Amino acid sequence: MNEGLESDARQNGSDRVVSYFKDRILKGDLKVGDRVMPERELAQHLDVGRPLLREVMKSLVMLGFLNVRQGSGTYIAKADIRVLSDFFTFCLSQEQDVLEDVMQARMAIECQAIRLACERANESDLARIGQWLGTLIDTLTDPEAGGRADFMFHQSIVAASHSRALTTLYGAMAELLQRSHVQRRVTTYRNPEIVRVLVDAHREVFLSIVAKDPDQADRRLREHFAIGDELRRRSLLETYRGAPAKQIN
Numbered sequence: 001m002n003e004g005l006e007s008d009a010r011q012n013g014s015d016r017v018v019s020y021f022k023d024r025i026l027k028g029d030l031k032v033g034d035r036v037m038p039e040r041e042l043a044q045h046l047d048v049g050r051p052l053l054r055e056v057m058k059s060l061v062m063l064g065f066l067n068v069r070q071g072s073g074t075y076i077a078k079a080d081i082r083v084l085s086d087f088f089t090f091c092l093s094q095e096q097d098v099l100e101d102v103m104q105a106r107m108a109i110e111c112q113a114i115r116l117a118c119e120r121a122n123e124s125d126l127a128r129i130g131q132w133l134g135t136l137i138d139t140l141t142d143p144e145a146g147g148r149a150d151f152m153f154h155q156s157i158v159a160a161s162h163s164r165a166l167t168t169l170y171g172a173m174a175e176l177l178q179r180s181h182v183q184r185r186v187t188t189y190r191n192p193e194i195v196r197v198l199v200d201a202h203r204e205v206f207l208s209i210v211a212k213d214p215d216q217a218d219r220r221l222r223e224h225f226a227i228g229d230e231l232r233r234r235s236l237l238e239t240y241r242g243a244p245a246k247q248i249n
Helices: 003-027 039-046 050-062 081-092 098-120 123-138 143-159 164-172 174-188 192-210 214-241
Strands: 066-069 073-076
Touching (some): 003 039, 003 050, 039 050, 081 174, 098 164, 098 192, 143 164, 143 174, 143 192, 164 174
16 A cells, blocks of 8 residues: 555544544434443444554544543543634634634624523623623723723623523634734724724623613624724724834935
8 A cells, every 4th residue: 555545544544533423422322421432342343443543532632522531441521612712723823814804703603692692691691791891991091901801791792692602613713802802902092082982882782782682782783893993994094194104224
């Protein structure tokens, strides 16, 4: 067997191992806490070599999908969202204009999440969103702390949707989103107009959730995104237009 065929066979074997776990978890045949069959039996069942099986399962352990208990065996684990976030960030960071693309995904998730939050948010959820709104207002002149507060305000809205899928997707982008919030604050926090609109927009978004009005909440959030983008664009134009020209040697 030449090198190319060996590589294909190895890939096919790896795919079978991953598909085995994925398919059985989706079907409910394997659940969190279930013990995986012994290595020898599983290798025979999947028709793969034990070294390859061991290698793939080690990768699944590192990703948090499997858990090895010394002297007991291997078990299905509950995946850690932080691992997914790291993987997602690593993949997207290799793309050009990644933050702009992530912003589009963020808007889609948040606009659905806020509608659900109007229906499902409890008192604890509202208190958390309100708390981060207060922190956001208190940190308007601090890009780092203010950017984090802004991110947490929006993350709390997604959490208040009580949608596991939306929360997981949003969490997978968390690092990139928080970085985006901080970067945007750096370019805008010295502009009084943007600061005023920033506070008003977030307050209106919060009040629409309290009022349990999904149409208004969706509208307020979309207006917040649109106005924020326009003001940030104008702020950048003013910054660079006002910058002194470089001297030509």
